[in-house]
Amino acid sequence: MGVLTKKIAVLAGDGIGPEVCQEAIKVLNAVGDRFGHTFTFDHQLMGACAIDATGDPLPEETLQACFEADAVLLGAIGDPKYDNNPAAKVRPEQGLLRLRKSLGLYANIRPVTAYEMLIPHSPLKNDRIAGADMIFFRELTGGIYFGEKGRTEDGAYDNCTYSRHEISRIAHLAFKAAQNRRGKLTLVDKANVLETSRLWREVVQELSPSYPDVKVDYLFVDNAAMQLILNPKQFDVILTENMFGDILSDEASVIAGSLGLLPSSSVGDAVALFEPIHGSYPQAKGKNIANPIATILSAAMMLEHFGLLQEAGLVRYAVEEALDKKIVTQDLASPVVAYSTEQVGTFVASCVMGGVLEGLHKENVQLGMSTVI
Numbered sequence: 448m449g450v451l452t453k454k455i456a457v458l459a460g461d462g463i464g465p466e467v468c469q470e471a472i473k474v475l476n477a478v479g480d481r482f483g484h485t486f487t488f489d490h491q492l493m494g495a496c497a498i499d500a501t502g503d504p505l506p507e508e509t510l511q512a513c514f515e516a517d518a519v520l521l522g523a524i525g526d527p528k529y530d531n532n533p534a535a536k537v538r539p540e541q542g543l544l545r546l547r548k549s550l551g552l553y554a555n556i557r558p559v560t561a562y563e564m565l566i567p568h569s570p571l572k573n574d575r576i577a578g579a580d581m582i583f584f585r586e587l588t589g590g591i592y593f594g595e596k597g598r599t600e601d602g603a604y605d606n607c608t609y610s611r612h613e614i615s616r617i618a619h620l621a622f623k624a625a626q627n628r629r630g631k632l633t634l635v636d637k638a639n640v641l642e643t644s645r646l647w648r649e650v651v652q653e654l655s656p657s658y659p660d661v662k663v664d665y666l667f668v669d670n671a672a673m674q675l676i677l678n679p680k681q682f683d684v685i686l687t688e689n690m691f692g693d694i695l696s697d698e699a700s701v702i703a704g705s706l707g708l709l710p711s712s713s714v715g716d717a718v719a720l721f722e723p724i725h726g727s728y729p730q731a732k733g734k735n736i737a738n739p740i741a742t743i744l745s746a747a748m749m750l751e752h753f754g755l756l757q758e759a760g761l762v763r764y765a766v767e768e769a770l771d772k773k774i775v776t777q778d779l780a781s782p783v784v785a786y787s788t789e790q791v792g793t794f795v796a797s798c799v800m801g802g803v804l805e806g807l808h809k810e811n812v813q814l815g816m817s818t819v820i
């Protein structure tokens with residue numbers, strides 16, 4: 448891969464979004480300096496800050512900038528003034544959902560790794576999580592999030608619908624990912640109750656013979672929630688619908704060690720988007736204490752998406768160096784001293800600049816490749 452020039456739309460958003468994006472940009476610039484790539488950053492409004500400035504959580508200019516970019520980096524959106532006001536007519540989250548739908552981002556890919564050096568501090572059974580390594584394929588533009596919703600005289604409803612096409616396109620991606628990993632796919636659903644879930648099972652069962660090297664199993668979501676904590680090593684690729692994927696991936700972050708560690712990529716019809724799985728963590732806004740690693744690892748997924756596998760591997764290696772040397776924010780600090788958001792980002796960036804390429808762990812690069820679509 449030669450030297451690249453890439454334009455990245457940055458939607459830093461609300462709360463800790465700008466702080467964690469700043470550190471991911473620092474790391475991308477370090478990658479650019481080291482390898483000769485040019486990354487340009489087009490900052491645009493999105494979320495509560497966009498409502499304040501324009502009345503719209505996803506202004507037309509922002510959407511346009513995303514379509515014109517090679518990739519989108521998103522921090523987080525959301526603000527307590529909307530969370531605590533159920534009657535608000537315009538909400539930051541509407542902007543995020545509209546963005547995902549407009550860009551056709553139907554597959555949200557969320558890898559979860561139990562980092563060796565964090566395992567001793569986990570509240571979970573250490574021997575059970577050591578070596579856990581799974582990846583969620585969460586459907587992102589359908590289901591209950593996007594069905595008709597509304598109020599009746601004394602009630603409310605949110606409809607959940609899925610078409611065969613919506614299920615099969617993400618299922619194909621998940622099957623292919625399983626082929627490149629350990630060959631196991633788990634469909635998580637609620638097929639004992641929900642008609643949409645029965646359609647998910649039907650479609651996955653129909654596709655399964657086309658992927659004879661992938662072993663498929665099926666779990667009800669309530670059981671899956673328990674199995675994740677009890678025996679996370681049984682999972683390789685988890686395929687699931689929009690809302691189950693949202694909930695289970697936050698739960699799975701406990702296996703990694705913090706919600707501040709989990710990155711994601713969202714892919715589909717047009718430009719791809721990269722964002723941490725966490726939200727705007729408003730309690731930490733402006734305090735320089737949020738963990739930037741989820742956003743930095745999202746940037747690593749972006750590098751993979753650009754085909755820059757060695758660069759992505761180096762970022763992952765630099766993150767592991769930070770974790771190894773306990774250059775961590777307060778969510779991971781006990782019993783060691785906490786570093787700031789900026790300090791962690793600066794450490795990772797300097798490690799990217801100075802890291803020895805031969806020092807790359809082979810499995811990092813491979814893990815990186817396994818998330819490429």
Ligand SMILES: NC(=O)c1ccc[n+]([C@@H]2O[C@H](COP(=O)([O-])OP(=O)(O)OC[C@H]3O[C@@H](n4cnc5c(N)ncnc54)[C@H](O)[C@@H]3O)[C@@H](O)[C@H]2O)c1
Pocket residue numbers: 463467522523524525526527530540543705706707722723724725726727728729730736737738739741778
């Ligand atoms: N994609 C997104 O932009 C996104 C995702 C989730 C939630 N949200 C929004 O974020 C707002 C806050 O929601 P919430 O409090 O339920 O979820 P949250 O993810 O913002 O925070 C939940 C908890 O996780 C921990 N956490 C999250 N990010 C962290 C980080 N980078 N470093 C260290 N710890 C971290 C904190 O303990 C925090 O209290 C809401 O408005 C919600 O709608 C947005």
Ligand SMILES: CC(C)[C@H](C(=O)O)[C@@H](O)C(=O)O
Pocket residue numbers: 525540543544693724726
């Ligand atoms: C903010 C919210 C709409 C969003 C979701 O539910 O998809 C968030 O929780 C996420 O995981 O990205």
Ligand SMILES: [Mg+2]
Pocket residue numbers: 693694697724
């Ligand atoms: Mg979520």
